[in-house]
Amino acid sequence: MKKLKKSAINSLISYGIVILAFIVCQLTINAGTMSRSLKGQMIPICVYIVMAVSLNLVVGISGELSLGHAGFMSVGAFSGAIFSAWLLEAFHIESTVIRLILSMLAGGLFAGIAGVLIGIPVLRLRGDYLAIVTLAFGEIIRNVMNCLYFSLDEGRLHVSFNNPVLPGKLIVNGPTGATVVQKLSTFPMGFALILFTLFVVLNLTNSRSGRAIMATRDNRIAAEAMGINVTKYKMMAFVTAAALAGMAGALYGLNSSTVDPAKFKFDTSILVLVFVVLGGIGNIWGSIIAAALLTVLPELLRAFSNYRMLVYAIVLILVMLATNNPMIRSLSDRLFHRKKPAARAQKGGASE
Amino acid sequence: MVSFLRFLINGISLGSVYAIIALGYTMVYGIAKMLNFAHGDVIMVGAYIAFCAISYLSLPPLLAVLCAMAVCTALGIIIEGLAYRPLRQASKLAVLITAIGVSYLLQNSAQLIWSANPKVFPSILNFGAIKLFDGSLVITSQTIITIAANIVIMLVLTMFTGKTKMGKAMRAVSEDKGAAELMGINVNRTISVTFAIGSALAAIAGVLLCSAYPTLQPTTGSMPGIKAFTAAVFGGIGSIPGAMLGGLLLGLIEILGKAYVSTELGDAIVFAVLIVVLLFKPAGLLGKPMREKV
Numbered sequence: 001m002k003k004l005k006k007s008a009i010n011s012l013i014s015y016g017i018v019i020l021a022f023i024v025c026q027l028t029i030n031a032g033t034m035s036r037s038l039k040g041q042m043i044p045i046c047v048y049i050v051m052a053v054s055l056n057l058v059v060g061i062s063g064e065l066s067l068g069h070a071g072f073m074s075v076g077a078f079s080g081a082i083f084s085a086w087l088l089e090a091f092h093i094e095s096t097v098i099r100l101i102l103s104m105l106a107g108g109l110f111a112g113i114a115g116v117l118i119g120i121p122v123l124r125l126r127g128d129y130l131a132i133v134t135l136a137f138g139e140i141i142r143n144v145m146n147c148l149y150f151s152l153d154e155g156r157l158h159v160s161f162n163n164p165v166l167p168g169k170l171i172v173n174g175p176t177g178a179t180v181v182q183k184l185s186t187f188p189m190g191f192a193l194i195l196f197t198l199f200v201v202l203n204l205t206n207s208r209s210g211r212a213i214m215a216t217r218d219n220r221i222a223a224e225a226m227g228i229n230v231t232k233y234k235m236m237a238f239v240t241a242a243a244l245a246g247m248a249g250a251l252y253g254l255n256s257s258t259v260d261p262a263k264f265k266f267d268t269s270i271l272v273l274v275f276v277v278l279g280g281i282g283n284i285w286g287s288i289i290a291a292a293l294l295t296v297l298p299e300l301l302r303a304f305s306n307y308r309m310l311v312y313a314i315v316l317i318l319v320m321l322a323t324n325n326p327m328i329r330s331l332s333d334r335l336f337h338r339k340k341p342a343a344r345a346q347k348g349g350a351s352e
Numbered sequence: 353m354v355s356f357l358r359f360l361i362n363g364i365s366l367g368s369v370y371a372i373i374a375l376g377y378t379m380v381y382g383i384a385k386m387l388n389f390a391h392g393d394v395i396m397v398g399a400y401i402a403f404c405a406i407s408y409l410s411l412p413p414l415l416a417v418l419c420a421m422a423v424c425t426a427l428g429i430i431i432e433g434l435a436y437r438p439l440r441q442a443s444k445l446a447v448l449i450t451a452i453g454v455s456y457l458l459q460n461s462a463q464l465i466w467s468a469n470p471k472v473f474p475s476i477l478n479f480g481a482i483k484l485f486d487g488s489l490v491i492t493s494q495t496i497i498t499i500a501a502n503i504v505i506m507l508v509l510t511m512f513t514g515k516t517k518m519g520k521a522m523r524a525v526s527e528d529k530g531a532a533e534l535m536g537i538n539v540n541r542t543i544s545v546t547f548a549i550g551s552a553l554a555a556i557a558g559v560l561l562c563s564a565y566p567t568l569q570p571t572t573g574s575m576p577g578i579k580a581f582t583a584a585v586f587g588g589i590g591s592i593p594g595a596m597l598g599g600l601l602l603g604l605i606e607i608l609g610k611a612y613v614s615t616e617l618g619d620a621i622v623f624a625v626l627i628v629v630l631l632f633k634p635a636g637l638l639g640k641p642m643r644e645k646v
Contacts, residue, residue, distance in 0.1 A: 065445065121631055128387060129630055132585045135578070136623035143620035162616065266578065270452055277449045306464060313456035317435055320450040324442035 007206040014198060014285070022191045029187070037299055045295045046190025047252040050197045052275035052291040053284055054244035057201055059273070060282030061210070062237035063217030064123070065131040068138025069272050072242040073249035074145055074264035075114045076107030080250025081178040081259050082150050082157070083107070085171050088182075090155035100184040104193065104250040111246020114141070115239040123234045138269055145261040146175045178259040185255040193251055194288075197244050201284060204240060213237050278319060354488045359611045360604070365495040365564065367603020368502035372557040373580030374587070374595040375509065376550030382526040382590035383546045386444065389451040390431060391554060392577015393458035396570060398424045398555030399473065399562040400466055406474050413476035420555040428551025429544050436547075437540065455574075462570040470569040473562035498560045505553065506596050513592065518545060526590065579606075579619075582626050588639020597637060602626075 004012075025042065028034045051073060058066045083106040087093045093102075118137045125133055151158045153168025160166055164174060172178045204210045213233045215223040224230055253259040275294055279286030301308035322328050373395060380388045398420040405416035435454050439447045477494040484491070513519035521542045524532040533539050561576055562568050579602060587598025602622055609621035629637065 059445070065448075121627060125630060125634055128381075128589065129585065129634060129636075131387070132582065133627055133630055136582065136626050139578075140620045140623050143617055143623075147614070147616045162614065274449055274452065277445050281443075281445060309456060310460040310464065313453050313460055316453035317450055317457065320442075320446050320453065321435070321438050324439050324446050326441075 007202075011198075011202045011206070014202065015195065018191075018195060018198060018288075022188075026187070038296065041296060041299060042187045043185050043190050043251065043255045045292050046187070046194055047248045047255075048272065048275065048291040048295050049194050049288050050248035050251075051245055051272045052279065052287040053194075053197050053201055054241040054248070055272050056276045056279075056282065056284060056287045057204070057237050057241040057244075059276050061201075061205055061217065062213050062234055064234065064238070065128075066134040066238075066241075067131050067266070067269050067273065068118075068134035068136070068141075069241070069245055070264040070266070070268035071118075071138035071141035072111040072114060072245035073252065073268065074141055074261060076104075076111040076246030076249025077253030077259050077264070078145060078148075078172060078178060078249075078261075079110040079246070080104060080107035081181045081253045082171060083250075084182065084184060084254060085152060085180070086155070086157055089152050096182075096184045096186075097189070100186075100189055100251075100254060103184070103254060104189075104247045107250030107253075108243040108247040111249065112239050112243035114246075115242025116235070118242075119235050119238045123231055123238060135266065135269075138264075138266060142261055142264055145177075145264075148172060149174055175261065176258075177261050178253070179257075181254060181257055181259055183255060183257060185251050190251055193247060196247075198284070200240065200244065204237075205284075209233060209236060274316065278316075354485050355611075357489055359607050361489075361491060361495060363604035363607035364600060365498050365603070366607055367600035368498045369557055369561050369564065369599075370576065370580045370583045370603050371502055371596045371599025372505060372553050372560065373576060374584040374599045375505065375592060376553045376557075377581050378584040378587075378589055378592065378595040379522075379546050380550050381584065383522060384436065384543055386436065386447045387451065387581070388550075389448065389577070389581075390454040390458060391550065392573035392575075392580070393455050393462075394424055394427060394431075394551050394554040394573070395558040395561065395577060396462060396568075396573030397427060397458060398551075398558035399568050399572060400462060400471075401555070402476075402559045403471060403473055403562070403568055406476060416476070417556065417559050420559060421552045424551040424555035424558075425548045428547040428554075432544055432547040437543075459570045459574075466570070468570060470567045473566040473568045475563060475566065476559075477563045494563050498564070501556060501560065502596075505556070506592075509549075509592055518542070522546060579622065582623065585636055586626050586629060588636030591636070591638045591640075594636055594638035601637075 025034075029039060029042075051069065055066065055069045058064055058069075080103040084099050084103040087099050087102060093099050118134075122130060122133050122137065147162045149160045149162075149164050149166055149170065150172035151166035151168045151170045153166075156168075158166045158168065162174075164170065169180070171180055205214070212223070212228045213236065215226070215228055216230045216233055220230055249264075272291075275291040276287050278294070279288070279290030298308055298312065301311055373391065376391055376394075377388065380386065380391070401420040401423045402416045405411045405419045406413065411419065431454055435450050436447060439450060475494070477497050479493040481490050481492045482496075483489070511519075513522055521532070521537045522545070524535065524537055525539055525542045529539055532542075557576075557580075558573070562572065580599065583598035583602040584595045585598070586602060587594030587596070589595075605625050606618050606622050610618035613621060633639070
């Protein structure tokens with residue numbers, strides 16, 4: 001029997017744990033022991049896990065700080081909402097699963113295209129300048145979405161800019177967003193998207209391209225000297241992350257009856273970045289756990305009512321202070337027998 | 353023509369506010385090399401303090417502004433000492449997330465103290481107006497005060513960083529922290545002073561901003577904060593004249609874009625111009641180009 005590579009075994013373990021977690025969740029839902037509010041959180045948790053893992057691809061694996069990830073989510077949510085309505089009208093596809101899958105693919109495709117268009121100028125810049133331009137693009141996408149109107153007229157799609165008078169039925173209404181969205185998202189589909197994301201990201205990072213991406217992160221000049229096309233590999237990570245965020249956006253958009261463009265603000269990008277950083281930059285599992293816990297945390301803090309966001313902020317600051325405290329760090333290194341703490345400190349992802 | 357002049361003056365007035373905020377951003381970035389996302393919320397706190405001083409204590413406007421400046425200065429020093437100083441050696445992202453945490457903390461504390469309902473900021477800077485072209489062009493005293501404040505702050509800051517000992521220390525720290533320390537400069541104190549100055553400027557900006565747009569709520573500071581940050585990058589982050597130029601240009605572009613292109617797309621135009629500028633001048637308008645050492 002051919003021996004499996006270590007990375008392949010690790011990936012298989014990852015898929016196994018995710019599938020196990022899904023089965024446990026599904027069983028508790030079926031048994032009726034899960035609280036109503038938590039049940040409503042299951043799809044958002046899936047969405048944010050995918051968002052966090054895809055952003056980790058940019059921030060952790062490729063080492064560029066992106067502050068506009070919610071923009072891609074927004075593109076995905078709107079294209080998913082429009083596409084699902086169009087599929088129903090034009091092709092009379094009744095099956096919700098097929099429509100959801102096709103809409104998610106459409107969301108991923110359009111967000112990927114947006115990623116290419118944004119990546120071309122953005123990836124020429126470095127460091128904080130790159131961060132501010134991704135922020136700017138996120139805001140531009142939100143602003144443009146506020147002015148777009150789409151309508152469906154017997155299967156034909158109409159678009160206009162800043163003009164709500166369109167033939168047929170309006171489906172995207174400028175600042176109010178998409179209003180007649182059918183709820184298609186289901187928890188098993190969200191779980192399938194997580195699995196797909198893991199499959200893409202783990203395969204990418206363990207491939208030749210993934211190693212090239214990490215080489216450009218660790219030392220751009222050395223990588224360039226080795227003949228690695230830096231722009232190409234940075235673009236690969238950026239566009240993959242954008243497409244995955246678009247799919248998550250479609251799942252998110254089709255989870256409620258309205259898609260509000262104000263939902264995809266700068267704050268949402270930051271929220272996802274917090275998941276990535278708290279989970280550990282470059283650590284896929286960290287992102288998954290942080291996204292799941294921090295999406296549920298505000299619900300758990302409901303007892304504090306008005307104070308919960310305050311508590312959240314204080315927890316955030318204290319965690320950052322504690323994880324970066326040299327004493328606590330060396331203590332945890334000793335406790336968990338981690339080797340080479342110095343090497344870990346240098347591998348700071350976007351810290352450079 | 354007259355309407356163009358009106359937009360021009362409005363743009364300069366808004367740009368002056370952005371410039372004052374951007375100065376705080378750029379000074380902190382220049383010295384601590386960190387994006388202080390909580391800066392926008394210090395503006396909001398400053399505006400609330402001034403609001404309380406005027407409405408509840410009925411202090412005269414000037415005293416209220418000084419009061420706001422004092423509170424914000426203290427706040428800036430406390431934030432720096434408690435949240436940012438322990439992270440001096442940490443990765444940039446850790447500091448960024450902490451700054452975001454501080455921003456949430458300030459916003460939510462403000463919401464608990466003053467509630468989320470918008471407050472109407474009193475018009476403290478209205479002493480009349482200059483009317484030109486038979487009254488078709490009105491320049492309010494508030495516009496004049498904003499622009500004048502901007503010029504005074506700019507001059508004082510340039511003198512401060514150029515002539516005084518503290519200013520020289522600041523420039524030294526921003527150039528090379530290690531070398532500055534070897535020269536006997538107290539780096540921690542210099543950074544504290546920078547935060548104090550930046551926060552005091554934020555208080556002034558908060559009062560000016562809320563006099564022009566009188567709704568005050570816990571999120572008031574975040575959008576101007578982001579735009580001022582953009583302005584600082586636009587002019588070349590770390591450069592004081594750059595922040596001034598970036599702020600003014602950003603205000604002008606926003607007002608003229610809203611007036612002549614599209615009201616809804618005002619912000620998109622601002623950010624699009626930023627992107628175009630950064631493509632051709634990657635270090636901003638007045639920023640020093642980065643050199644790479646291999």
